[in-house]
Amino acid sequence: AQSVTQLGSHVSVSEGALVLLRCNYSSSVPPYLFWYVQYPNQGLQLLLKYTSAATLVKGINGFEAEFKKSETSFHLTKPSAHMSDAAEYFCAVSDLADAGGTSYGKLTFGQGTILTVHP
């Protein structure tokens, strides 16, 4: 089964500093990988996704992530943090699940990383 591990349940940075949120995946086949952001009392919003095209993926709000097969990683970065980036971030892996003979993409999420940005 596919799985993801997010290293660090809480990350704190200063405004303007580099943001690095770590995600490692476990998969027997090349995976599709996603980063979602969740603001308080809101649903999850897609930041970016890797679907086996370019290994460096650019997303919304200045975020990007790099797929590294040798390290089984898909870390999320942003060069300069903004106060509005404070939220919880989830890494997810999608694989082909077979339910009753019907294959589909099933998302498995990590535990989440809460990002705090200090002024």
Place this chain on the structure above:
Amino acid sequence: EAGVVQSPRYKIIEKKQPVAFWCNPISGHNTLYWYLQNLGQGPELLIRYENEEAVDDSQLPKDRFSAERLKGVDSTLKIQPAELGDSAVYLCASSLGGRSTDTQYFGPGTRLTVL
């Protein structure tokens, strides 16, 4: 374009009472998902629909949970009777199709508190 709509946003009930959550997906999205999100954890899939058919309900606790998606649009998730451990956020999501690369769009969720 409207996103995924869920109601109610918050619900407080006493244990053993029934409760229902409603979801309206993005127009044109054939695939609908219900997820459970416990505090401090990522969402976990409960059930997935392709149009009106539940194609994966393997994670749905069928002794007390039920769901339906009549006419392949809106969906309702029900718990009867609710237990203390059901306190969580229930998220609905939708996507155009069910492929691995399809983006899932999430609603704001319903926060359930069982007393």
